[in-house]
Amino acid sequence: MLKISRANPILQGTLFVVCAIVFLFVLPQTLSTFQINLLGRFLTYAIVALGLDLIWGYGGMLSLGQGLFFGIGAYCFAMYLNLESVGKNLPDFMGLYGVTELPWLWQPFHSPVIAIILAMVVPMILAALLGYMIFRSRVQGVYFSIITQALTSIVALLLVGQQQLINGTNGITEMKTIFGLKLASPSTKLDLYLVTVVVLGLVFIGCQFLVRSRFGRLLVALRDDENRLRFMGYNPVLIKTLVFTISAGIAGIAGALYVPQVGIISPAQLDIVASIEIVIWVAVGGRGTLVGAILGAILVNTGKSNISSKYPDIWQLFMGALFIGVVLIFPDGLIGAMQKLWRRISGTPKKSADPAETDSQTNLEMDEAIVNAK
Numbered sequence: 401m402l403k404i405s406r407a408n409p410i411l412q413g414t415l416f417v418v419c420a421i422v423f424l425f426v427l428p429q430t431l432s433t434f435q436i437n438l439l440g441r442f443l444t445y446a447i448v449a450l451g452l453d454l455i456w457g458y459g460g461m462l463s464l465g466q467g468l469f470f471g472i473g474a475y476c477f478a479m480y481l482n483l484e485s486v487g488k489n490l491p492d493f494m495g496l497y498g499v500t501e502l503p504w505l506w507q508p509f510h511s512p513v514i515a516i517i518l519a520m521v522v523p524m525i526l527a528a529l530l531g532y533m534i535f536r537s538r539v540q541g542v543y544f545s546i547i548t549q550a551l552t553s554i555v556a557l558l559l560v561g562q563q564q565l566i567n568g569t570n571g572i573t574e575m576k577t578i579f580g581l582k583l584a585s586p587s588t589k590l591d592l593y594l595v596t597v598v599v600l601g602l603v604f605i606g607c608q609f610l611v612r613s614r615f616g617r618l619l620v621a622l623r624d625d626e627n628r629l630r631f632m633g634y635n636p637v638l639i640k641t642l643v644f645t646i647s648a649g650i651a652g653i654a655g656a657l658y659v660p661q662v663g664i665i666s667p668a669q670l671d672i673v674a675s676i677e678i679v680i681w682v683a684v685g686g687r688g689t690l691v692g693a694i695l696g697a698i699l700v701n702t703g704k705s706n707i708s709s710k711y712p713d714i715w716q717l718f719m720g721a722l723f724i725g726v727v728l729i730f731p732d733g734l735i736g737a738m739q740k741l742w743r744r745i746s747g748t749p750k751k752s753a754d755p756a757e758t759d760s761q762t763n764l765e766m767d768e769a770i771v772n773a774k
Contacts, residue, residue, distance in 0.1 A: 445678075521649075
């Protein structure tokens with residue numbers, strides 16, 4: 401059974417400060433502009449992975465729709481960037497389809513503040529509505545995963561057919577400036593990277609606060625035995641809906657940070673494959689650890705970038721073998737493997753293998769988590 405990490409807070413704080421110094425001050429001085437831009441993109445992936453780890457690792461709900469929320473956030477901010485770049489003119493693709501007036505849907509995105517707010521709020525509203533309907537019907541497990549996957553596929557197909565509104569399958573590409581600064585400028589790329597690092601740190605701190613709070617105890621209790629939690633007087637529907645909504649907002653923020661660093665957003669980045677990749681990042685790093693989500697997102701995408709550049713024809717085979725190997729050799733992810741190695745080195749005794757004793761201990765921990773959350 402996965403547990404909330406009880407690592408030394410002083411040690412965790414020290415590691416956090418060290419990582420912040422490395423990402424904020426050391427790496428910008430040692431990496432090229434291209435590498436900084438690439439790393440900034442990977443860090444946006446780490447943000448969305450944190451949101452998935454929150455609902456999957458701690459809440460036990462495997463969502464295959466995080467790519468949808470990520471894409472919605474990216475589209476919202478891309479519309480602002482597009483409008484800023486063209487000024488008072490219409491986006492170029494609209495002229496190709498005979499559009500003569502800016503659609504009403506685009507009007508709010510003249511404001512960067514509204515665009516940023518909508519990039520977070522729209523995914524949260526969609527997740528709240530979807531989550532409440534699903535969880536109210538007591539849909540869980542693989543059925544929840546299938547529904548989120550189906551919704552992602554449906555929205556991606558709908559976006560492909562919206563040529564006049566968002567350029568269909570080609571996506572939104574005309575982005576030249578952000579807040580008056582040229583996106584192609586090395587200084588702007590560096591600024592976007594630094595902002596991404598700061599946002600990642602804030603999201604990580606927020607998730608840590610949640611999982612260590614009473615709400616986090618309820619999430620673990622919900623994951624391990626929903627019926628027990630319901631019998632104790634809590635409403636699992638509200639808890640599930642709330643954490644699902646929070647994770648969608650995190651994904652939307654990641655999408656808004658992603659699009660100015662890449663310069664394009666299309667329906668292909670909302671499809672099922674994108675959502676499955678997010679699951680892989682968390683699984684490789686180690687779900688239920690938060691740090692594992694960040695580590696998995698960075699390592700997997702770094703490997704993907706390096707392997708695809710060296711072996712463009714067969715890089716998918718390498719990545720597939722890597723994922724299968726990690727899952728088979730390290731079923732608890734890289735962080736889980738490190739924890740097991742540390743226990744062996746430090747001589748920490750293993751848990752009892754007696755099923756009856758294990759179940760009894762699990763029930764005691766469950767009751768303790770629920771009581772402490774009250």
